Amino acid sequence: MQGFSLRQISLTSAGKIRFCLDVTVFALFVIGMLITIADNAFAVERPNIVLIVSDDQGYNDLGLLGNGIITPHLDRLAAEGTRLTDFYVAWPACTPSRAALLTGRYPQRNGVYDMIRNEAPDYGHKYTASEYAVTFERIGGMDTQEVILPRLLAPSGYVSGIYGKWDLGSLKRFLPTSRGFDDFYGFVNTGIDYYTHERYGVPSMFRNLSPTTADRGTYCTELFQRESLRFLDEHAGKTPFFLYVPFNAPHNSSALDPTIRSSVQAPPRYKAMYPDVDPEFRSTDKHRYQRPATVTTPDARRRDYRAAVTYMDEAIGSILAKLEQTDTLDNTIIIFFSDNGGSSGADNSPLRGHKAQLWEGGIRVPCLVRWPGGNIPAARVCGEFLTSLEIVPSLLAATSTPTPKDLKLDGFDWWPTLRGESSSPRSEMFWRRKDDWAVRAADWKYVSMGGKTALFDLNADISERTDLTEKHPEVVREMKQRLSDWDAEMDAAPPRGPFRDF
Structure with missing residues (x-):
């Protein structure tokens, strides 16, 4: 359908003006309906x-x-x-x-x-209602x-x-x-x-x-x-x-x-x-x-x-x-x-x-x-x-x-990876729980549990049995640096509760 412009309306008679306006309104109405139908169909899909x-x-x-x-x-x-x-x-x-x-x-x-x-x-402690009402949980x-x-x-x-x-x-x-x-x-x-x-x-x-x-x-x-x-x-x-x-x-x-x-x-x-x-x-x-x-x-x-x-x-x-x-x-x-x-x-x-x-x-x-x-x-x-x-x-x-522009996400779109079109973009992951921490970078895993650290090659040792710390000190240095960089990034992030001090 060819669109209408009010600038194209002839001013030779009031009837023509009214006719052109009616057609314009009708055209806009039809276009609007088509857009709505398309939007609804897209939403269902x-x-x-x-x-x-x-x-x-x-x-x-x-x-x-x-x-x-x-x-x-x-x-x-x-x-x-x-x-x-x-x-x-x-x-x-x-x-x-x-x-x-x-x-x-x-x-x-x-x-x-x-x-x-x-x-x-x-x-074994059972809270009363009044006690529970003011607990952190x-x-x-x-x-x-x-x-x-x-x-x-x-x-x-x-x-x-x-x-x-x-x-x-x-x-x-x-x-x-x-x-x-x-x-x-x-x-x-x-x-x-x-x-x-x-x-x-x-x-x-x-x-x-x-x-x-x-x-x-x-x-x-x-x-x-x-x-x-x-x-x-x-x-x-x-x-x-x-x-x-x-x-x-x-x-x-x-x-x-x-x-x-x-x-x-x-x-x-x-x-x-x-x-x-x-x-x-x-x-x-x-x-x-x-x-x-x-x-x-x-x-x-x-x-x-x-x-x-x-x-x-x-x-x-x-x-x-x-x-x-x-x-x-x-x-x-x-x-x-x-x-x-x-x-x-x-x-x-x-x-x-x-x-x-x-x-x-x-x-x-x-x-x-x-x-x-x-x-x-x-x-x-x-x-x-x-x-x-x-x-x-x-x-x-x-x-x-769309992802909000001001929202920082720590992951990515995994669908190309799941379809087999590309390798995972993820190269590292970090964890902290109280005084324990862990880093995975590629197939390397550097972990501290109970104050004791160990380095593992997960590709060869999924069960984490063989500590390679002494054999690969250069990997340990890199993993420590990655963890330090991540800690700095997390510390610089806008504070959020309930555990951050702000």
């Missing part, structure tokens, strides 16, 4: 996002790896997508890892570089200046829901729906009892900004599954969506009863999928809650841990089924990984160490990515150096969402 995070799952705890754990739906994601073998999180435990994956920024840059929690319950949270993924995606038309573990603050200003999520159901701190939804006796479940005990007694994985399916029923195929499902499985129960606290809660039906254990419990005189105390045996804990993973896997399967039912599966980016390395009951082999440590077993985790609509290969195993800091920039790139 934007990829959906499902980000699933497990809690303390071991590096080797996928059924396809052959250790006996039952995870058919995670195995399906690996078969239909790409499995990452050199994928790292930004911290070896819950809270900073989650802050980093949602901001795309190092914990030391976003200010959440340690846990937002109280230590007293670990020694209740009042601490991620700085409100930090911008997280759902708020970044909102200008591109995404509706966002989170169902599961939040762990970035309990006060209203810190909660998910105050940070960009449109809907939230889950718990707000770092761990709960799977049935009572209490953390050491403190009710911890919220719906949006309000505490709730409505579902007390129902296993929480079932609840997070229920809410995720409700979200998909409401939005799948209608608008682009971001569904974040941070399960608390297979994290141990945060209960004061040593019998419960010493294991991972799981329904009997899922325990029955694994070999019988005898005995289930043992007595110990060394427990910090009670002496003597009755606790779960290591074999029983291992079974319970696996049962919790299998229930979580079944919930993931129901999400995949719902995406298939709504014909949105192949246009949905599905990313799965664990928030940190596995703890007791987990299998981190062949890695050394576990959760809370900076050995590979604390920071290298299983990761699966499925997105056939984005040409991510099926059944591919990718050994490129990648991290959770890549999540935010990659999802912004996939959704054609």
